[in-house]
Amino acid sequence: MRRRLTIFGVALVAVAASFVVYAQQASAAVGLHVSGRNIVEANGQQFIMRGVNHPHVWYTGQTRAFADVKALGANTVRVVLGSGKRWGPSSDVANVISLCKANKLICVLEVHDTTGYGEEGAAATLDEAVNYWISQKANLVGQESYISINIGNEPIGNNNPQQWTAATVAAIQKMRSNGFQHLLMVDAPNWGQDWQNVMRDNAQTVLDADTQKNTVLSIHMYAVYSNGQTIIDYLDRFQNAGWPLVIGEFGWQFQSGEVDHETLLAQADARGLGYIGWSWSGNTDPILDMATSFDPNQLTTWGQRIFNGAHGIKATAKEASIYGGVTSPSPSRSSVSPSPSRSASTSPSPSRSASSSPSQGGGKTCTAAYSIVGQWPGGFQGQVLVTAGSSAIAGWTVKWTYANGQTVNTGWSANFSSSGANVTATNVDYNGTVGAGQSTTFGFLGSSSGTNSVPALTCTAR
Structure with missing residues (x-):
């Protein structure tokens, strides 16, 4: 509570020491x-x-x-x-x-x-x-x-x-x-x-x-x-x-x-x-x-x-x-794609269906699960859950091919590249390291017209 909003006349101290990445692995995932x-x-x-x-x-x-x-x-x-x-x-x-x-x-x-x-x-x-x-x-x-x-x-x-x-x-x-x-x-x-x-x-x-x-x-x-x-x-x-x-x-x-x-x-x-x-x-x-x-x-x-x-x-x-995961139509992650107005004609239609496919890279494995968490006429929000296999991984690449002309417009927590219907997503610096059996997610906003089927995914780990 802000009972006091004092402006402190102190400059922020620069940090000389480097930070160690903190890759937490919840030992008792009983809830949040x-x-x-x-x-x-x-x-x-x-x-x-x-x-x-x-x-x-x-x-x-x-x-x-x-x-x-x-x-x-x-x-x-x-x-x-x-x-x-x-x-x-x-x-x-x-x-x-x-x-x-x-x-x-x-x-x-x-x-x-x-x-x-x-x-x-x-x-x-x-x-x-x-x-x-x-x-x-x-x-x-x-x-x-x-x-x-x-x-x-x-x-x-x-x-x-x-x-x-x-x-x-x-x-x-x-x-x-x-x-x-x-x-x-x-x-x-x-x-x-x-x-x-x-x-x-x-x-x-x-x-x-x-x-x-x-x-x-x-x-x-x-x-x-x-x-x-x-x-x-x-x-x-x-x-x-x-x-x-x-x-x-x-x-x-x-x-x-x-x-x-x-x-x-x-x-x-x-x-x-x-x-x-x-x-x-x-x-x-x-x-x-x-x-x-x-x-x-x-x-x-x-x-x-x-x-x-x-x-x-x-x-x-x-x-x-x-x-139940009811979602607003489009979390705004950048200025690339404006949020559609929230009205009866654009109410979200969440889909929990997912597709996953394991792949190996250097003896390490991962799976990727794709879900549509909200959609509206002309657009949708997607999310991918990446899960490490029996060994910890230091990086991941997820690929998929759209069958219905969908495109990825903007995203977060991954680096995206597209070539026609083919999409590739790779980890960013803070979510490449994933412990054995642990998961990380990334998401995106996309465009679609008509059918918006869930594609098959491949996941490669290193």
Whole structure:
């Protein structure tokens, strides 16, 4: 939550050391989990968070918010809870999860009491936040496909942010030793903004601390990220290292010097990063409200931009496959192909059919499965799931031939080339390394006319 939007007059520190690629292999894929730098569901389907924060602990009666944000296209809601140290304690966790499931939303549950620890005297420690999760364990176990646990919101302020690493490692390990198998989310220090790069520089240490390799890092972007290049440089570090990241909170540029939300949205879309905007309604600073007085018919400028703007929620959100995977017609990944309007004549028609074919290269194997996740008159969105065989692979090439005149217009998470009906896709730098039996995905927007059959694929590994 942005109770403070301070512009820090500190230049970002350049990193001298190179980063080690973090190729996570979830050891217990019981639900939402990390695969490489992506969040995927238990079935291997990539899930990209597109949603908003809901300040539930302060407005427990505003339960219609879950249905309202879903109706506007969100696939995720980050729910503010209290441990009892400052707010709450939130004793309605089971009901919150039920509301998320009833409205086909993935729930990110977070303890807000940790905000600004070390600088905010009333804040809880991450260890205290973990104790709250342990007290709620009966409501959380069995919900791993529907929720992620964000251990503590913005857990360290600007005083001694270096303590974040040890505190976060200890919190993750305590969650695991108490039997939690959920996707864990951890926020950066510096009130979530990481302007001293503590999370960035210690990301590998934190990720390695998770015995289940099922932790995603979360950056909160406000005034520190007023410059588009700052956003790009920060995201580049994580992408080049192969680390999983979501933008767990951000605002918009409502005045000079505030976050460059347009660059943020475009970059998140192009990179396949999840984002969760702050916040639906009820802020002490109402400029950050997306809806006035929790009314979805009174969207503010910020609300219009995040839900209906370019690279916004309606254009890019895809419902979790655990709920059926209803998708918006075309996530916008570049300016090459504009998003078709969402109307009755262009409603998506998802297809889950797939074709796969293993092939060998140097003794290593992979399979590729093609699916049509949404289509409309004249176009469609496709996705390919690449799975390594019994040995880890260091790169992959997938080829197919269209039978009905389809073409690939633009894509993401792969390098594409076409020659007539023949299409070749190769890995990019961050998703070529795939562990034995693990998967990665890439996607694209294509054109079609009439029949849009699923082609046969070949996959070659190295």
